[in-house]
Amino acid sequence: MRRWRLVLGGGGADGTGHEPAGEDAAMDRALAALYGDGPGAGAGVASRGTERGAGLGGSAPHVARWLGDIRRYFPSSVVQVMQRDAIDRLGLSALLLEPEMLEAVEADVHLVGTLLSxxxxxxxxxxxxxRAVVRKVVRDLEERLAGRTRTALTxxxxxxAKVGRPxxxxxxxxxxxxxxxxxxxxxxxxxxxxRLIGHGRAEHAVKKDVVLCVDQSGSMAASVVYASVFGAVLASMRSLNTRLVVFDTAVVDLTEHLDDPVDxxxxxxxxxxxxxxxxxAYCQSLITRPAETVVVLVSDLYEGGIRDEMLKRVAAMKAAGVQFVALLVLSDEGAPAYDREHAAALAALGAPAFACTPDLFPEVMAAALEKRPLPIPEA
Known part of the structure; x- marks a missing residue:
């Protein structure tokens, strides 16, 4: 009954007959502020009664206290969801521009995306x-992903680089x-x-070129964060020559900043x-050794430019020997929204487009560097 009461939110319709007290009452107030139906609260959900109407309003001190409360009563994963709901439902983005607010939030990839916007x-x-908030998230991601990426790609x-006649x-x-x-x-x-198998020696190893081409439209925020971290990891490997290009309707080459993903x-x-x-077109201009180049396009493929020209460029790169990989999303999110017609057209060119989690990315890059089939997850 206690759990159902916290879920349903009280009022005559919840049917539990349970009234929370102590810490449960504080948890109930924190939930009411975000999900209640009263004045100043969020849009609410149908099952919550009108008693849950505390609201967050537009007060920065009130919101800061609320952020502290939810961190006290709920686990980190739940806190991150509630923060995202507060930003989306209550329009609290502007309050994130205040230092005291940023110090109170639970930092994650989605919060970084909001800050960047x-x-x-x-x-x-x-x-x-x-920057301190973003740096903390980036550091945590690097600790999680860098070792696995370097091991797989090395x-x-x-x-x-193995030698056949050593x-x-x-x-x-x-x-x-x-x-x-x-x-x-x-x-x-x-x-x-x-058959003799030789070690790959320095004079036999051919340096590979990697071009990360990342869509920075608003829907790709989490992918931009992960791509920046991976770009910095790849750039730290001497056997790879890594370029990072981001785009919307303009194209920006951020390669010179790859030593610091926060920059x-x-x-x-x-x-x-x-x-x-x-x-x-810009990425194509960077390619000087097609057979030793991997181009990774991270985009939901909603093209605002010239569709036929885009497909011709991909076809030309493939024909020249470039390994072309299209990732619809690079994050831990569920099934992404994407342009299915463009994805099918790329697949017809031998460049399948698929969603990729950060944990799978090292294996995808390793397969592309070895020119073997990509580990495409099942739909």
Whole structure:
């Protein structure tokens, strides 16, 4: 009854007959402020009674106290959902421009996206606090993703650089023995290797070029955050030459900022239209070694530019030997909204478009670098 009462929100229609007290009453007030139907509250939900009408209003101190309350009573994952609902339902974005508000929120990828969309309106007094919030999220993402990405890509680059006819000092004996076990001669107690496998040496390894082309329209906010982190990780690998390009109707090359993903993020401008064709034209101009280049387009494919030209550019890159990967989203979100007609057209060109989680991205990049089939998740 206690749990149902907190869900339904009280009033004559909830039917529980339970009245919360103590900490439960405080939790109920926090929920009422966001989901109630009374004056100043959010739009509410049909099941909540009119008693839950405390509201958040437009008071920054009131909202700051509410943020502190929900962090006290609910786990971090729930706090992040409630913060997003408060921003969306109650229009609290403007309050995020105040330093004391930013210090009270639970930082996550979605909050970073909101801050980036407010970047141009942000006063100087708030900017440093906002950067600190963004830096914390970026640091957490790097700790989670960087090691796995470097391990996966280093392995892929090593395999791509393996030598088929190695000199004696370059033979990888472990792999050679494993590859020739069927040629074991028991009477002689030895293996006759028909195929020698060599280590990838520096002079044999060919540096790969990676171009990340990221749609910075408002719907791609989380993808921009993850792409910036991955871009910084890729740029830190000496065996890769990484470029980061972001676009809406204009194209901006942020490669020189890749040593600090926070600078990259504050160099983006979330919102606006989309011109994928123009962005791909710029990326195409960067390609000097097609056979050693991977282009990753992160976009929902809602093209505002010239559709046929966009597809021609992809076809030309594929024909030249470029590995082209189209990611409809790069985040932990569910099924993305995207232009299905454009996705099907890319698939027909041999460039399937699919949603990708951050945990899958290293494997996708490794497959692209090795020119093997991509690990496309099932729909």
């Amino acid at each position: 407010l970047n141009k309106a942000m006063p100087e007094t708030t900017r440093e606090t906002a 392995g892929a680059l090593d395999r791509a 000199r004696h000092r370059d033979i990888d004996w472990d792999r050679t023995i494993r590859a020739n076990l069927r040629h074991y001669l028991p009477e002689h107690g030895t293996i006759v290797p028909e 990259v993020l504050f160099g983006t401008q979330l919102g606006g239209g989309t011109d994928i064709n123009r962005a791909l």
